[in-house]
Amino acid sequence: MSWLVSLPCTRDEAEALSGEVPALDALPDAPVVATREIDEAAGQWQLDAYVETPPSAALVETLRALIPSARSAAPTVEELPEEDWVTLSQQGLRPVQAGRFFVHTSSHADHVPSGVVAFQIDASQAFGTGGHDTTAGCLAMLDRLARRGAAPRNIADIGTGTGLLAFAALHLWPRARVIASDIDPASIFVTRDNAVINAVPLGRGGGQLALAVAAGTDHPAIRHRAPFDLVIANILAGPLITLAPDIAASTAPGGHAILAGLIARQMEAVLAAYRAQGFRLAARGGSADWPCLLLAKRRRYGFRRKERAFHRSDPADASFGSW
Known part of the structure; x- marks a missing residue:
């Protein structure tokens, strides 16, 4: 991917883009999308969309439809050096510590504190x-x-x-x-x-x-x-x-x-x-x-009808897509 399209957005709009977005997946030039906080005090967020080819008008309009606050904003379009989008997309994902767990991207692999359980999870389609x-x-x-x-x-x-x-x-x-x-x-x-x-x-x-x-x-x-x-x-x-x-x-x-x-x-x-x-x-x-x-x-006590069994006599523990 070698093109970056950026638009301002709100926190609520950024949160709404955290899961699957069918409108983007349906595009011929479906992007990898990341959102990040630009200014915490001002509540400013930004959407970054990475695509392999120059962004189409349909892509820009779809992005604007997903973030109504940016309908009148002009997108920033930038051509990136080969594979630079990977580094840029990871920089927006800060490490997170929750309980004993520390989750980081590959760009933060050298900054894992001691005494934690670390997992490296990079931005992806999932x-x-x-x-x-x-x-x-x-x-x-x-x-x-x-x-x-x-x-x-x-x-x-x-x-x-x-x-x-x-x-x-x-x-x-x-x-x-x-x-x-x-x-x-x-x-x-x-x-x-x-x-x-x-x-x-x-x-x-x-x-x-x-x-x-x-x-x-x-x-x-x-x-x-x-x-x-x-x-x-x-x-x-x-x-x-x-x-x-x-x-x-x-x-x-x-x-x-x-x-x-x-x-x-x-x-x-x-x-x-x-x-x-x-x-x-x-x-x-x-x-x-x-x-x-x-x-x-809740546990059940006393007489009750037998629950439907899930087990089969000789079940296959896997099918397509299982490992």
Whole structure:
């Protein structure tokens, strides 16, 4: 990529561009997009879009539509030296420390403090570098859960993005079986590459990470491994609510779910969906704007009908997109 298009934006607009953006993905010259804070005191943010060819008028108009505050702003267009966009895009991503975890890009690999668990996650097509409040909140909540003495042996990271949260879970509970899934195949390839960079073992056994392309929990490997002691879902409020019955069915009684990707005003709706499925709120973390919820699934006592079994007699623990 050798062209950079920059436009001013607000913090809210920058946050809204943290996940998948179908309008950009549909463009022939689909860009890699990064947002960064320019002036904290003034609340100034900037959107940077990197493309391989001179930016088209359609690209600029799409960017303006996504950030209404910049509709009248003239974009800054710059041709970059070969591969310079990589360095520039990483410079905007500062290291993040959450709990015992320190997440950094390759440009900060020489500045890792002692006494932390470090993961190198570079900007990519997948969401979840650690710089967003939702991801940092999940890392802190995982650390908090471990310090409470929790010891899950079967873990699922639904909507894994870059794989970061699955890596952190596997570090905290190194004997656990962990599976990470995402609806976007590109995310699974990014996660596989990140696993190699961070020396995370891939596989299907204890102490290994299995990968799967899946919409929510809809995958043979996920169904076979369920119920889970811990389910992590850092996605968006809408999908979280839609997936509430599936995540509940995939969580063992007494198990936990860590939910993030929602904003503060959506929290009660998400909680209502999961309370209806037998969860209770065990803890709230994250930031004021981006809460991270730790839910516990209530245990059931006395007579009850047998729950639907997920296991099959001879299940395939993988299919296309699984590792």
